[in-house]
Amino acid sequence: MSSAPRARSRIGTLIRHEALLLARAPGPVVGYTVMPVLLMTVLRPMLERVAALDLTTGMGGTAQAAAGMAVMFSLFAVKVVGAGFLQERTWHTWDRLGASPARTSELLISKAMPMLIVLLVQQAIIIGFAMAVFGLRPAAAWWPLALVAIAWTGCILILGTAAATLVQSPAQLSLAGDIAAVLTSILGGALVPAELLPGWLRAVGPLSPGYWAMRSYQAALVDPGASSLMGALAGLGCFIALGVVLSASLARRQTDG
Amino acid sequence: MRTHTIYTYTMLVAEGLEKHYGAVRALSGFSLSVRPSEVVGLVGENGAGKTTFARAVAGLVSLDGGTLRVAGVDVAAEPRAARAALGWAPQELALYPTITARENLLVFGGLSGLGRRESIQRAAELSVALELTDVLDRPVGKLSGGQQRRVQAATAMMHRPAVLLLDEPTVGADPITRQAVLSAVRSMADEGCAVVYTTHYLPELEVLGASIAVVKGGRVIARGSRADLLAPVPGRAVLRYAGAPPKMAAHMSTARAVQIDGSDVTITATNPAAYVATLLASHADDVNRLRSIELSPPTLDDLYRQLLQATGRADVVCP
Numbered sequence: 001m002s003s004a005p006r007a008r009s010r011i012g013t014l015i016r017h018e019a020l021l022l023a024r025a026p027g028p029v030v031g032y033t034v035m036p037v038l039l040m041t042v043l044r045p046m047l048e049r050v051a052a053l054d055l056t057t058g059m060g061g062t063a064q065a066a067a068g069m070a071v072m073f074s075l076f077a078v079k080v081v082g083a084g085f086l087q088e089r090t091w092h093t094w095d096r097l098g099a100s101p102a103r104t105s106e107l108l109i110s111k112a113m114p115m116l117i118v119l120l121v122q123q124a125i126i127i128g129f130a131m132a133v134f135g136l137r138p139a140a141a142w143w144p145l146a147l148v149a150i151a152w153t154g155c156i157l158i159l160g161t162a163a164a165t166l167v168q169s170p171a172q173l174s175l176a177g178d179i180a181a182v183l184t185s186i187l188g189g190a191l192v193p194a195e196l197l198p199g200w201l202r203a204v205g206p207l208s209p210g211y212w213a214m215r216s217y218q219a220a221l222v223d224p225g226a227s228s229l230m231g232a233l234a235g236l237g238c239f240i241a242l243g244v245v246l247s248a249s250l251a252r253r254q255t256d257g
Numbered sequence: 258m259r260t261h262t263i264y265t266y267t268m269l270v271a272e273g274l275e276k277h278y279g280a281v282r283a284l285s286g287f288s289l290s291v292r293p294s295e296v297v298g299l300v301g302e303n304g305a306g307k308t309t310f311a312r313a314v315a316g317l318v319s320l321d322g323g324t325l326r327v328a329g330v331d332v333a334a335e336p337r338a339a340r341a342a343l344g345w346a347p348q349e350l351a352l353y354p355t356i357t358a359r360e361n362l363l364v365f366g367g368l369s370g371l372g373r374r375e376s377i378q379r380a381a382e383l384s385v386a387l388e389l390t391d392v393l394d395r396p397v398g399k400l401s402g403g404q405q406r407r408v409q410a411a412t413a414m415m416h417r418p419a420v421l422l423l424d425e426p427t428v429g430a431d432p433i434t435r436q437a438v439l440s441a442v443r444s445m446a447d448e449g450c451a452v453v454y455t456t457h458y459l460p461e462l463e464v465l466g467a468s469i470a471v472v473k474g475g476r477v478i479a480r481g482s483r484a485d486l487l488a489p490v491p492g493r494a495v496l497r498y499a500g501a502p503p504k505m506a507a508h509m510s511t512a513r514a515v516q517i518d519g520s521d522v523t524i525t526a527t528n529p530a531a532y533v534a535t536l537l538a539s540h541a542d543d544v545n546r547l548r549s550i551e552l553s554p555p556t557l558d559d560l561y562r563q564l565l566q567a568t569g570r571a572d573v574v575c576p
Contacts, residue, residue, distance in 0.1 A: 012367075024355040093353060095315075096351045100365075
């Protein structure tokens with residue numbers, strides 16, 4: 001077998017393996033999909049009333065609830081991504097993968113692929129529930145919504161990878177992940193519409209990837225302007241780039257150590 | 258029909274390996290070569306450099322100097338090709354506990370280039386060899402420590418590597434596990450695999466018929482067959498008499514290692530049996546008072562202790 005088919009075979013093996021690991025511990029993923037649907041159902045009437053008061057200039061109540069819960073609970077899923085890498089370290093299996101003929105890129109792609117699908121399905125279920133039950137519709141076409149989901153999922157994956165290189169134990173990951181997810185959600189306007197936040201929190205909002213995720217969903221769901229979508233996606237792109245640089249430098253430092 | 262690859266060159270060559278962690282020299286001129294079908298027991302105290310060497314062969318440690326070739330492939334120049342020829346089981350357990358033993362074997366087989374069908378077949382073979390058939394479909398996390406050790410050894414053997422590197426594969430293992438692992442390792446060697454077997458249990462090396470490399474201070478200080486290395490190591494004989502032992506002949510008293518303690522005569526010499534024969538021949542009248550003779554030839558433990566007590570290059574033994 002030549003090099004390329006061998007690489008494909010290895011990637012296939014690793015993707016199946018990663019999917020199997022996720023399937024054997026489905027609790028967090030199921031929880032982060034069911035909880036936002038429940039919360040959205042409860043929060044939507046309140047958010048609709050807030051929207052009716054014209055206190056916000058952004059999304060309607062249903063769009064705010066759906067996008068907010070999709071963003072917030074995919075931020076919680078950063079922990080699942082991070083745990084995938086952290087477990088490899090605590091089980092000592094990362095070294096064994098590293099001692100195999102697989103390239104590092106093959107390992108990373110294989111680890112990311114099943115989680116990418118899981119995160120896309122999670123967002124599809126949350127947004128899809130809002131569409132099926134509450135009549136939510138995209139502003140213009142479907143493709144911007146798909147583009148936003150893919151970009152945001154990429155951002156989550158890289159944030160999870162960076163988180164795994166920063167923490168030393170599952171307990172640290174759980175604590176840091178929960179606090180960061182809530183904080184990022186608040187700053188991004190996922191929990192409460194950004195316009196209702198105190199001025200000083202609104203000012204630092206753009207420092208949160210959640211902010212750009214909410215802007216992206218807003219553009220895809222209620223604002224048909226291509227420029228606003230591209231601007232928001234560019235913001236997410238900056239966080240993806242930052243996450244790549246951070247993960248690579250931390251991973252290099254750990255390897256050298 | 259199963260075919261065995263016949264290798265005609267040295268499978269593992271390490272020459273002058275250097276690895277420093279700050280001021281600590283983990284490897285300091287480490288050299289070792291292993292031929293096909295040869296089992297080399299790598300022994301040495303903790304921190305001697307055995308695991309650093311194993312990790313360097315696995316491509317997980319970047320070396321500061323020296324050359325390392327696995328199956329003729331330079332590890333630094335073509336790391337992935339070198340890793341493809343290697344089966345490595347690290348010292349610590351490194352398995353996926355939430356999936357079954359079979360699933361672990363399949364993932365490591367697939368990673369090493371085996372097709373799905375080949376992996377399934379090889380997993381079945383190894384499960385028989387390592388007595389794992391009854392637990393193959395149980396999650397690894399639910400297996401006993403010994404069973405986990407056997408699964409780990411099997412994962413390293415899945416693709417019939419040219420070089421098998423087992424870092425303390427039987428640490429804390431029960432006798433069944435020990436026997437199964439040793440038997441599987443011997444089979445691999447018989448098929449042409451070059452084996453480096455790191456251990457603190459020296460009798461295992463005798464079972465494996467391994468040659469020995471003693472590691473100290475990041476380098477191999479002694480290397481050779483068991484017989485060659487043991488030749489200069491003193492053994493022991495204890496003769497127990499009823500009443501006082503015979504007075505030693507003059508030539509016997511020159512042996513520094515003849516000690517008399519009450520009714521016991523203890524002889525420590527490279528060939529204690531020869532001393533015993535001389536003693537009995539020269540004191541034939543006392544033979545009827547002799548109650549027992551215990552002959553203890555030198556063991557690998559004796560060699561190990563002797564070498565580790567020694568320091569400096571003057572002590573290097575390379576028969």
